[in-house]
Amino acid sequence: MKEKKEDRRISRTRKLMHEALMSLIVEKGYEAITVQDILDRADVGRSTFYAHYRDKDELLLSSFEHLRTLFEQQQQAIVASRGSGREPEVNFVLELFRHTGQHHKLYQAIAGKQSGEMILKYLHKYLYNLLIVPHAELVRNRNSPPVPIEITTHVLVSSLLSLMTWWLDNHMPHPPEKMDEIFRILVTPTIEAAFGRKVMKSEYERLVSEHPKGSIMAFYSHYIDGGCCP
Amino acid sequence: MKEKKEDRRISRTRKLMHEALMSLIVEKGYEAITVQDILDRADVGRSTFYAHYRDKDELLLSSFEHLRTLFEQQQQAIVASRGSGREPEVNFVLELFRHTGQHHKLYQAIAGKQSGEMILKYLHKYLYNLLIVPHAELVRNRNSPPVPIEITTHVLVSSLLSLMTWWLDNHMPHPPEKMDEIFRILVTPTIEAAFGRKVMKSEYERLVSEHPKGSIMAFYSHYIDGGCCP
DNA sequence: GTTTTTATGAACACAGTGTTCGATATCGAA
DNA sequence: TTCGATATCGAACACTGTGTTCATAAAAAC
Helix, strand or coil, rough: CCCCCCCHHHHHHHHHHHHHHHHHHHHHHCCCCCHHHHHHHCCHHHHHHEEEEEEHHHHHHHHHHHHHHHHHHHHHHHHHHHHCCCCCCHHHHHHHHHHHHHHHHHHHHHCCCCHHHHHHHHHHHHHHHHHHHHHHHCHHHHHHHCCCCHHHHHHHHHHHHHHHHHHHHHHCCCCHHHHHHHHHHHHHHHHHHHHCCCCCCCHHHHHHCCHHHHHHHHHHHHHHCCCCCC | CCCCCHHHHHHHHHHHHHHHHHHHHHHHHHCCCCHHHHHHHHHCHHHHHHHHHHCCHHHHHHHHHHHHHHHHHHHHHHHHHHHCCCCCCCCCHHHHHHHHCCCCCHHHHHHHCCCHHHHHHHHHHHHHHHHHHHHHHHCCCCCCCCCCCHHHHHHHHHHHHHHHHHHCCCCCCHHHHHHHHHHHHHHHHHHHHHHCCCHHHHHHHHHHHHHHHHHHHHHHHHHHHCCCCC
């Protein structure tokens, strides 16, 4: 299970730099941070930093990757635990809000007011690729929907991220369950109108959790091509 | 009507710098631009730049202000021309898409993929303040709506901007009228669900165009306080 | 204990920022 | 046209941050 390969010094150094970056983002905002700031805060040598990351963007990105891995593992654990039973659906948005609540300091740094736009674009692309496959499924073998699914998905993801950042930037005044409910109130009628058909909650959840691998691959293809940040 | 006060040299220099900035944004993206780039492109002395603007943010902001003024004047002209008749409502979103189409090069630089996040935050705040007053009006003397109007407005503005940037970044494949229709399909059911009541299109438009002054004042108060960009 | 890997810190060239100031060119108005 | 006002110029300046190099020291792996 555990990867023993990694040198302790490497983990230690990276951990120090990540923690430094996170605390600095909360303090002064991502854009204003210099590599020098990170060096001072983490107390590591200049050359050490560049031995690990090309720039501060890459450092932040690897924090995001860590968070994404955590979330996906948690999702798979939930699916696995319920898989044998009769309720394979997972409330994706609720789980996302819960995960955000659990790691709100990290999310605040990554998706909050103080974060950079770079990482929000990645998040958008990630969620877009996660949802575009199920959405295509929803309108398969039907007349063309009132709104093209690319547009619907694009706007839907923006709404979710907008709600998420609002929640984080306003000190999370409501529990994840309430935020999930708000999202449903705002978005469910939109989905029906945009796809031109009724969509059962369970059907939607099933589609989203059925195709995670494919969507994640799609995400990675963009990620690797560097299609996200030109 | 015309302001004769301004020295020709000032207008000329500012125009040169604005054009330089716009073309550079389209070419390499806002974040990557340096003051030096602007100086070279506009063929203007270094000290001249700083005599006009504190930094490149302020230069971009003044482009945005120009665009906003144009839009508001156009809005007022439309209201005035129809004012005496029986149809005082103005389709705010449609006009916004039309204006964007007319000045798409400027909007592309300011709100497109290549622009900075700074200006998008301003745009968000501007539209938020433009809509929050009519939204408060819609739920006045009623039970508290299913979703707080702050959240609804926040998400609604994000959706509009998301749609707008999608349109610009995908080379405007549809006419403004179609984009307006798409926005209505996506957002009208959301508005009704979030406010907990039917909202007539004409009522909504009337409210938005009735309170422009107050909303703009609200916007300015934030703008002047610097509440937008810390 | 030896070998391999990693961290260090100082030095370096480089690019960009924002300011200053005297000289010059251009403007608007009389 | 002239003249006072003012905008631009350009070169110099100190400053901050970047990204690389390299010899040395420390720590891990074997």
